[in-house]
Amino acid sequence: MEVKEFYPWHLDIAKIWIQSKDRFSHAWLIYGQEGIGKFDFCLTAAKTILCKNANPFACNCCSSCHLMDKGNHIDFRVVVPESLREHYQISNKELEEYSSFNPSTGGKPSLEIKIDQIRELEEFFTLSPSLGSSKVIVLGPVETLNQASSNSLLKILEEPLGDTVFLLFTHAIQKVLPTILSRCQRLSLPIPTPEVATDWLIEKGLQNANELLLMASGAPLKALELSSSEYEPVHFWISDFIENLNFGTQIDYDFFVDKLDKIPNTQWVNSLQSLVADLLLSINGLEVRFYKSLEGEIRSIATKSSALKLTDLWKYLIDRQRLSSHPLNKKLFIHSCLQKVYICVGK
Incomplete structure (x- = not known):
């Protein structure tokens, strides 16, 4: 220690x-x-x-x-x-x-x-x-x-x-x-200011400090942990999920459920919340905040999305986050959340 x-x-x-x-x-x-x-x-x-x-x-x-x-x-x-x-x-x-x-x-x-x-x-x-x-x-x-x-x-x-x-x-x-x-x-x-946190992360050798800090809701230690984790959301799963949403292709839920079963519920629900936040920003003509490297795909999805449905989805995910620490069946919990996002965004 x-x-x-x-x-x-x-x-x-x-x-x-x-x-x-x-x-x-x-x-x-x-x-x-x-x-x-x-x-x-x-x-x-x-x-x-x-x-x-x-x-x-x-x-x-x-x-x-x-x-x-x-x-x-x-x-x-x-x-x-x-x-x-x-x-x-x-x-x-x-x-x-x-x-x-x-x-x-x-x-x-x-x-x-x-x-x-x-x-x-x-x-x-x-x-x-x-x-x-x-x-x-x-x-x-x-x-x-x-x-x-x-x-x-x-x-x-x-x-x-x-x-x-x-x-x-x-x-x-x-x-x-x-x-x-x-x-x-x-x-x-x-919580540190973005400038202080970013400078500290850069000193630790992070090249994409700003993006990781945003994914971590401004928490520098969480951002540092994400940078060295094989479960860092963009590469681990969210980019594949966004690709499915963008092209409207049928989602292989078993594939994503198996992946997300390996990480805490709070983490992947937070990733979905960040995605919906970026979609709401984009649909209102603003720059995406959380997934800068996926901005093109997010803007494409936003043009086909409903602001009303996204707002309802945001409220749904807030409710899911409250339940994320103690779902009765984790895999079913994951499947239902992903399906809800797909219905609201991918179709």
Whole structure:
């Protein structure tokens, strides 16, 4: 688990926030759009809080900083759903030490933070800090807590321990229980300006930074992830789908269902929303925003489309996005969405 420096778009807010750490609440809720670096912010903040020579950020030289970089600081814990261990680059060793998940036992990793993971923190609370005056727990996304683990966490937050700081993070603050919200101070992390995000992506070597950033709704880490993913939407599936729509040819639904079954529902539904947004822009004589490399095909489809049908389709996809985290049958869910788009746009 690599502890990075604060991202450029977080530096100013991090400096102001860290310099007030003498007045810190025992629990903070860090919130903002997915893909802007909230987990990394929490890790870097934890490293700074535990650092012996922070001024104002972690010195990266003391024993505490070295232990954080190695992923075995005795005064630090991280709690995430088992299914997100790879996404957050948490090693098997760290998992065995910090969570209830044992990779050697097999089974499907949980999508939720389970109550056992919260209970395992009890021993941690009984120990005094070993290397300084504080202990830190990074936990999230908070919306992945189930009812049992939420209640267990709430009991802990209701009886704060003076030497322990909770750094909770969430992509969807509206989904966090009001009782948990009431026990935390909140810190909103802003999305970077397009200029700052684009410059950062270009520094990372991305040639099509603008297009990827638009596909990622302005979230730079999400754009970076897309750039290295075999499931990057344009090449993986959306260009083929748009070609079918443009020529009005019958769609091989099984082909697309098999592809989209490999990626999260939220991702491909978002790609369809971006397509419909581009079609609405084009039909109103404006430049497409999301799929610049497919602008010709999108304009061609727009000339044959109805603004009213596209507006209805947009509303439909918003509704599908709400359901995307828990459809009863994923393949049927994919098929019905693609069919709806084809009926509204391709015919």
